[in-house]
Amino acid sequence: MFSKALIALLAIGAQQAVAHPAFGHDLEGRSDAHHAPVISYADETGQSWGGLCKTGKRQSPIDLHTSLIGDKDAGLAELAGSNIKFSWPNQIANISNHGPAVYVEDISGSMTVASKKYNLKQFHFHTPSEHWIDSKTGAMEVHFVHLDENDATKPAVVGALIELADGKNTPNPVIETALKKVLSVPDQGNKTKTDEVQLTELAKFFASASFFTYDGSLTTPTPDCSEGVKWHVAKQRLYASKATLDNAAKIMKMNARWVTNQPSKDMHRGPYN
Numbered sequence: 001m002f003s004k005a006l007i008a009l010l011a012i013g014a015q016q017a018v019a020h021p022a023f024g025h026d027l028e029g030r031s032d033a034h035h036a037p038v039i040s041y042a043d044e045t046g047q048s049w050g051g052l053c054k055t056g057k058r059q060s061p062i063d064l065h066t067s068l069i070g071d072k073d074a075g076l077a078e079l080a081g082s083n084i085k086f087s088w089p090n091q092i093a094n095i096s097n098h099g100p101a102v103y104v105e106d107i108s109g110s111m112t113v114a115s116k117k118y119n120l121k122q123f124h125f126h127t128p129s130e131h132w133i134d135s136k137t138g139a140m141e142v143h144f145v146h147l148d149e150n151d152a153t154k155p156a157v158v159g160a161l162i163e164l165a166d167g168k169n170t171p172n173p174v175i176e177t178a179l180k181k182v183l184s185v186p187d188q189g190n191k192t193k194t195d196e197v198q199l200t201e202l203a204k205f206f207a208s209a210s211f212f213t214y215d216g217s218l219t220t221p222t223p224d225c226s227e228g229v230k231w232h233v234a235k236q237r238l239y240a241s242k243a244t245l246d247n248a249a250k251i252m253k254m255n256a257r258w259v260t261n262q263p264s265k266d267m268h269r270g271p272y273n
């Protein structure tokens, strides 16, 4: 649905890179968004970001191929959501523009997977999606970033691709509420309160979903496309209204890194290596 040429065109509007050394800043989500780095998507592969973004071998995002689930070399597995214990309370949060991604932060919650507990720090959005499923992109993607309760350098992310609600599928109320005020945070550093976000409802969706799981990386250079990220990307998609998708794209522009693998080949190559 999104050609590389279109994404490159969109990227012309992307903001320019400003280096920032604060490790973990974008992982945690913070109130001082005006100090957050601005990431350039002018090179959508992220190779120009340098470091592991350029040389890593387990980089994200990837094109998730159903046919490669269980393939040892691909490192791709499937996990039923019923194996994850979500504790996501309904709560009022802050929506904050980190430039170019919009975060919902100052939130609490946790998930337990494979006997490890991870604390929910923030969730944020990408337009269009970063992961692809069977070579198909989505209009948007949401990432729920959790950090290992015993080691905050070890993230586990729950993600889902988001599509336009088309009549058969209705907009997800949690995504709608989370992004309702996105137009109120047009610039980096802008922040405002959300209405109550019904995260418990969304946790039910994920608990009944099934996930592609793999070990990958952060998808931004903050910090350094770090690897060791436990990815859980839902096979089922979420849906949003046209207004929500339009408004989110208007504020975030193109903020999706290009997939780092070549479909049906090694799933964990660096960008275009």
Ligand SMILES: [Zn+2]
Pocket (backbone or CB within 6 Å): 124, 125, 126, 143, 219
């Ligand atoms: Zn993300």
